[in-house]
Amino acid sequence: MRKKTNDEKGFKTMKSNTRPFLPFIWMTIGSTCVAAGVYFFIMPNGFATGGVSGISNILGYLLPFLTPASVLLTLNILLLILGFFILGKETSGKTAYCSLLYSFETWVFEKLIPMSAPLTDQMLLELIYAISFTSVGAAILFHTSASSGGTDIIALILKKYTSLNVGKALLFTDLLIALSSFVVFGIRTGLYSVLGLFAKAFLVDSVIESINSCKYFTIITEHPEEITQYIMTTMKRGVTSHPAMGEYTHQPKTMLHTLCRRFQATELKKTVKRIDPNSFVIVTTTSEILGRGFRKSLYIQTADKKPRVYPYFTFFENPTACIGRCM
Numbered sequence: 491m492r493k494k495t496n497d498e499k500g501f502k503t504m505k506s507n508t509r510p511f512l513p514f515i516w517m518t519i520g521s522t523c524v525a526a527g528v529y530f531f532i533m534p535n536g537f538a539t540g541g542v543s544g545i546s547n548i549l550g551y552l553l554p555f556l557t558p559a560s561v562l563l564t565l566n567i568l569l570l571i572l573g574f575f576i577l578g579k580e581t582s583g584k585t586a587y588c589s590l591l592y593s594f595e596t597w598v599f600e601k602l603i604p605m606s607a608p609l610t611d612q613m614l615l616e617l618i619y620a621i622s623f624t625s626v627g628a629a630i631l632f633h634t635s636a637s638s639g640g641t642d643i644i645a646l647i648l649k650k651y652t653s654l655n656v657g658k659a660l661l662f663t664d665l666l667i668a669l670s671s672f673v674v675f676g677i678r679t680g681l682y683s684v685l686g687l688f689a690k691a692f693l694v695d696s697v698i699e700s701i702n703s704c705k706y707f708t709i710i711t712e713h714p715e716e717i718t719q720y721i722m723t724t725m726k727r728g729v730t731s732h733p734a735m736g737e738y739t740h741q742p743k744t745m746l747h748t749l750c751r752r753f754q755a756t757e758l759k760k761t762v763k764r765i766d767p768n769s770f771v772i773v774t775t776t777s778e779i780l781g782r783g784f785r786k787s788l789y790i791q792t793a794d795k796k797p798r799v800y801p802y803f804t805f806f807e808n809p810t811a812c813i814g815r816c817m
Contacts, residue, residue: 513584513634516633516634517587517588517630517631517634519627520588520626520627520628520629520631520634520636521591521592521631521638522591523623524624524627524628524631524638525591525596525599525627527620527621527627528543528592528596528620528624529596529605530603530609530623531616531617531620532547532624533546533558534607534608534609534616535608535613535616535617535679535682536551536671536675537616537617537620537679537682537683537686538668538671539624539667539683539686539687540641540663540664540667540668540687540690541624541640541641541664541667542561542565542569542641543562544667544683545561545640545667546558546562547671548671548674551674551675552674562593562596565640566640569639569640569641569643569644570585570639570643572643573585573643573646573647576647577647577650584635584636585636585638588631588637588638588639589637589638589639592638617686620686621689621690622693624690625689625690625693625694626693626697628694629693629694629697629701630697630701632698633701633702641664641667644659644663645659645662645663658691668680668683668684668686668687671683671684699777700777702778702779703775703777704749704751704752704776704779705749705752705754705758705773705775705776706748706749706774706776707747707748707749707750707755707758708745708746708747708772709746709747709748709762709769709770709771709772710734710743710744710745710746710771711743711746711765711766711769711770712741712744712766712768712769713765713766713769714731714744716765716766717746717765717766718746720758720765721746721758725750725758727748728748729746730746730747730748731746731747732744732745733745749776755773759773
């Protein structure tokens with residue numbers, strides 16, 4: 491077995507040292523996206539697409555002596571306390587970081603770039619940007635088991651104890667806020683708010699699935715050794731193999747199963763066809779992968795009423811394990 495060089499050991503050590511900071515980098519990016527969407531597009535237009543920002547807009551309009559920032563801070567603190575007791579220290583800690591960062595960034599935007607009116611007079615265009623920024627940011631935060639605070643915490647609680655997915659949980663908790671905008675801001679703004687709420691719910695799920703997306707390969711070949719060697723040594727992925735029989739040709743073959751990221755899929759297809767032009771390759775897209783060696787956790791309530799932790803794959807860690815190491 492080849493010994494690792496000092497450079498390889500140093501790179502591995504550096505990678506291990508930087509890995510704990512990756513979730514905070516992604517949480518910072520997600521919080522910034524949410525803050526930008528809320529300050530530049532939601533607040534100036536009076537959109538109430540749910541969340542504490544929607545409540546802040548409504549209360550700020552009805553009660554001029556209350557500022558949206560004070561309402562935002564108060565409600566976030568109350569919901570953070572609720573999340574601490576229900577979701578646990580880890581989730582509440584991450585959410586507290588994101589919530590405070592999101593509030594601080596909104597305050598910074600307010601000081602550096604004061605806004606008294608929307609950026610444009612195109613309300614639909616403003617809504618598109620508002621939903622895009624907040625949905626991408628919320629999806630990134632949910633993917634790291636955090637949120638920007640507010641009603642996102644309620645969505646996480648519903649997700650933990652029910653079969654609702656994130657988008658539907660958000661839709662359920664924010665629908666009442668969006669409907670309130672009809673009374674406060676009028677029919678036009680209310681219609682845009684409801685439209686934005688539905689669009690946000692679907693876009694959050696789409697972004698999460700896109701982040702988790704991997705390519706699952708089923709390869710039927712007569713040259714399994716070369717293909718397996720390429721997958722395990724070059725791609726650093728695991729492989730599961732078992733014998734198969736081609737009923738049309740009546741020739742023995744080997745069936746290989748492996749997973750890889752999307753950017754690796756094209757090269758793997760080319761390599762398989764180069765090694766075995768007669769191979770049969772099936773490629774499917776999957777976003778839910780359970781098994782040993784993956785980063786995140788899936789909590790399942792078992793018959794003995796004790797939670798079990800099952801890991802699942804996420805984009806934010808570079809896993810070298812694959813289904814070959816799980817079976």
